[in-house]
Amino acid sequence: MAKVAKKQRAQAGMAAAVGIFTKAEAAKQVADGVRHVHCSELGTRDPIYVATLAAADKVAPPRYLWEPSLKTTEIVVTHSVDRHEIFDQLISKSAVEVKRQLREKVGMVLEELLSNAIFHAFHTDGKEKYSRSADVSLNSNEAVKVRFAATEDGCFLEVSDTGGTLGFESVAESLKRCYQSDAQIQSKESGAGLGIYMVFETVSHLKIVNEPNKKTVISCWIADRRSENPKSFSFNYFGGKGK
Amino acid sequence: MINDRFKIDIATEGGVQKVFLRGNIDEDADFESIKKITGTIVINFKDVKSINSCGIRTWVNFLKEITGRQVVYEECPPIIVRQMNMVPSFLGTAKVTSVYVPYVSDETDEEKLVLFGADKFTAAGFTLPDTINGDDGEMELDGNPQQYFAFTKKMAA
Numbered sequence: 001m002a003k004v005a006k007k008q009r010a011q012a013g014m015a016a017a018v019g020i021f022t023k024a025e026a027a028k029q030v031a032d033g034v035r036h037v038h039c040s041e042l043g044t045r046d047p048i049y050v051a052t053l054a055a056a057d058k059v060a061p062p063r064y065l066w067e068p069s070l071k072t073t074e075i076v077v078t079h080s081v082d083r084h085e086i087f088d089q090l091i092s093k094s095a096v097e098v099k100r101q102l103r104e105k106v107g108m109v110l111e112e113l114l115s116n117a118i119f120h121a122f123h124t125d126g127k128e129k130y131s132r133s134a135d136v137s138l139n140s141n142e143a144v145k146v147r148f149a150a151t152e153d154g155c156f157l158e159v160s161d162t163g164g165t166l167g168f169e170s171v172a173e174s175l176k177r178c179y180q181s182d183a184q185i186q187s188k189e190s191g192a193g194l195g196i197y198m199v200f201e202t203v204s205h206l207k208i209v210n211e212p213n214k215k216t217v218i219s220c221w222i223a224d225r226r227s228e229n230p231k232s233f234s235f236n237y238f239g240g241k242g243k
Numbered sequence: 244m245i246n247d248r249f250k251i252d253i254a255t256e257g258g259v260q261k262v263f264l265r266g267n268i269d270e271d272a273d274f275e276s277i278k279k280i281t282g283t284i285v286i287n288f289k290d291v292k293s294i295n296s297c298g299i300r301t302w303v304n305f306l307k308e309i310t311g312r313q314v315v316y317e318e319c320p321p322i323i324v325r326q327m328n329m330v331p332s333f334l335g336t337a338k339v340t341s342v343y344v345p346y347v348s349d350e351t352d353e354e355k356l357v358l359f360g361a362d363k364f365t366a367a368g369f370t371l372p373d374t375i376n377g378d379d380g381e382m383e384l385d386g387n388p389q390q391y392f393a394f395t396k397k398m399a400a
Contacts (some may be wrong), residue, residue, distance in 0.1 A: 006318065051396065081367050084267070097352070098355060099347065099352070099385075100345070101321060101345055101347075101354075101385055102326075104293075104321065104322050107293060108293065108295070108322075109327075111293065111295045112295065112296055115295065115296075115297075121291065132270055132297065133270070184330055184331075185298075185299070185300050185303055185330070185332065186302070187304075191296065191297065192296040192297050192299060192300035193296075194296035194299060194330065195296045195299070197329075198296060198329060201329055225347070225385055225386060226349065230387075
């Protein structure tokens with residue numbers, strides 16, 4: 001049982017929790033409807049938590065300390081088959097050598113976020129427009145954007161789609177199923193339903209911004225082993241309902 | 244559709260038929276050819292480069308189809324160990340006989356995967372060296388061994 005110094009608050013409709021959580025405990029908070037979960041030994045003094053609260057009455061979500069202010073490498077993806085090559089392209093452009101363990105984690109997170117963006121973000125008549133069983137060519141207004149930056153401390157990764165269908169309820173349901181039930185894997189859906197869980201489990205900081213039917217931007221920080229702190233984790237969801 | 248990103252080789256080693264999975268396991272991976280093996284199914288994961296969520300589902304569904312057969316996982320790289328820890332049904336009732344453990348040197352950035360047999364990791368604990376000798380000095384275990392070997396708690400005895 002983790003030592004929990006939890007503070008729940010509702011500020012301008014913002015449900016936030018701060019304390020020391022395991023990933024499973026953080027996921028339970030999200031499953032219970034908390035959109036901002038901050039695991040930090042600094043408690044309410046944690047800068048990410050402070051920035052989150054400060055943004056409560058603002059229109060735009062905050063830019064967190066882990067989000068790079070410097071130039072990132074950007075790639076636009078319009079074909080599903082191209083997603084397999086994207087990671088190598090990003091890594092080849094990086095000035096910093098990314099170690100194998102970190103490289104594998106970033107590659108996995110990128111694959112899950114890209115697959116979600118390509119195959120599950122676009123809906124027609126309430127159903128997913130594209131199938132995983134076929135090669136997909138996105139329309140020009142559906143292009144998926146990837147941003148990446150590597151540092152000595154870890155990697156920043158961001159995937160944006162123009163579907164805007166990743167609602168909070170969907171994220172919460174996914175985490176609840178994967179952490180709290182034996183039925184982790186969806187058998188009847190086109191996706192396995194594990195993607196968000198695998199990303200949540202792997203990254204140190206995760207931010208989802210959803211503008212319904214306009215865009216979803218998922219940004220994350222994957223810490224290098226040397227700077228990884230299991231007691232430093234954040235999840236922040238901004239936006240309205242998706243599908 | 245030809246899947247040039249994933250390949251299965253079946254070879255006999257020491258009188259035992261082994262299945263070598265190579266490449267990227269995703270929704271297009273087909274494990275049907277493994278079913279023709281008789282007796283214990285030994286899966287060698289050494290050359291698996293990546294696995295995504297749909298690949299995990301495909302593998303878990305395959306395991307369901309061979310329920311009752313004895314399955315052994317060997318030479319599991321970190322990418323497979325992570326899945327065994329995250330998605331318990333990926334391991335199922337399989338017995339793990341060896342895994343690669345990552346070591347790294349902060350001084351030289353050297354990285355090495357070292358293969359350890361099951362005598363080094365059981366549900367009761369693990370006995371791994373904290374450091375090993377690299378090409379240019381000492382290397383330390385890359386990661387938290389408690390987390391890395393969490394799957395042993397779910398492993399069938």
